[in-house]
Amino acid sequence: MLSIRRVLLPIDIPIASLNVIHQAATLARHFKSEIVILHVVTAQSQAASKPEESRELAAEGLLEVIREEAQKRQDQSLGQALDGLTIRCMTATGDAAQVIVQTAEDEKADLIMMSSYGFTFYQFLMGSVTAKVLHEAECPVWTDAHVEEPRGQALAIRNILCAVKFGPRADITVSWAAQMAAEFGARLTLANVTASVEFLGPGGNYVNEKWKAELVAGASEQMAKVQQEMGTKAEVFIGSGDVPKVLSQAAKETKADLLVTGSYPYGGHLRTHGYSIISAVPIPVLSV
Numbered sequence: 001m002l003s004i005r006r007v008l009l010p011i012d013i014p015i016a017s018l019n020v021i022h023q024a025a026t027l028a029r030h031f032k033s034e035i036v037i038l039h040v041v042t043a044q045s046q047a048a049s050k051p052e053e054s055r056e057l058a059a060e061g062l063l064e065v066i067r068e069e070a071q072k073r074q075d076q077s078l079g080q081a082l083d084g085l086t087i088r089c090m091t092a093t094g095d096a097a098q099v100i101v102q103t104a105e106d107e108k109a110d111l112i113m114m115s116s117y118g119f120t121f122y123q124f125l126m127g128s129v130t131a132k133v134l135h136e137a138e139c140p141v142w143t144d145a146h147v148e149e150p151r152g153q154a155l156a157i158r159n160i161l162c163a164v165k166f167g168p169r170a171d172i173t174v175s176w177a178a179q180m181a182a183e184f185g186a187r188l189t190l191a192n193v194t195a196s197v198e199f200l201g202p203g204g205n206y207v208n209e210k211w212k213a214e215l216v217a218g219a220s221e222q223m224a225k226v227q228q229e230m231g232t233k234a235e236v237f238i239g240s241g242d243v244p245k246v247l248s249q250a251a252k253e254t255k256a257d258l259l260v261t262g263s264y265p266y267g268g269h270l271r272t273h274g275y276s277i278i279s280a281v282p283i284p285v286l287s288v
Helices: 019-031 043-048 059-072 077-082 096-106 122-136 170-184 209-230 243-253 274-280
Strands: 006-011 034-041 086-093 111-114 141-143 159-163 187-194 198-201 204-207 235-240 258-261 285-287
Touching: 006 019, 006 096, 019 034, 019 077, 019 111, 019 170, 034 059, 034 096, 059 077, 059 086, 086 096, 096 111, 096 122, 111 122, 122 141, 122 274, 159 170, 159 243, 170 187, 170 209, 170 258, 187 209, 187 243, 209 235, 235 243, 243 258, 243 274, 258 274, 274 285
Parallel strands: 006 034, 006 111, 034 086, 111 141, 159 187, 159 258, 187 235, 258 285
Antiparallel strands: 141 285, 198 204
């Protein structure tokens, strides 16, 4: 049974997107989790902020700032979403990624949930900070969909897409996806992206149909083995080519609300594309 007892929620001030806070509230309410809200003041964020926004915030003031921001953005539902939840607030200074990873370890967080679109240090958050946290965190990392406009709505998990890289950690990825699907009664689709079968030749691009058939057959066979070992009966999506583009297309075709993908400590096909996947898919990504 999936257990998420503590969620670490790093936030940027001022908040450009309330989506990930809604998502954290939804998960915390479902799993009865504690939310630890963390604001990291960095030299970069201070430099990027307007003068009136560069004030240091006390930890006890963070929740009020979030509620005020929701009201400014006419999001009437966030206050209710946070009511009744167990929430602690923290502030820290230093390198954002290092502080987030260390805090997750110190607090024994089961999940880090981060917005993929910030305001005061957007270029740092989506670039180096997210990449470092994904690479160094020992617990799974949830990143919000990379969109500019805040949706300001509760998270609904009805369809889950799981990107499977065949190998020794495939079971961990599929296990998380299957358990999340079971928790929310969601439809699960397992996806694998093979090498590209498209070539540039006389007259333009063409697809090597024989090679495509072989790759699809091989991937389908491996996926069947994974499902047999994991005891799942999910739908299967096999694509080829550019990983972020294919997964983005798969997310649209399956109407996925969440993408679960593996996080590999020593590199790998999906690990290499982690940042690009988060940027490409229009839904939250859970890297496990």
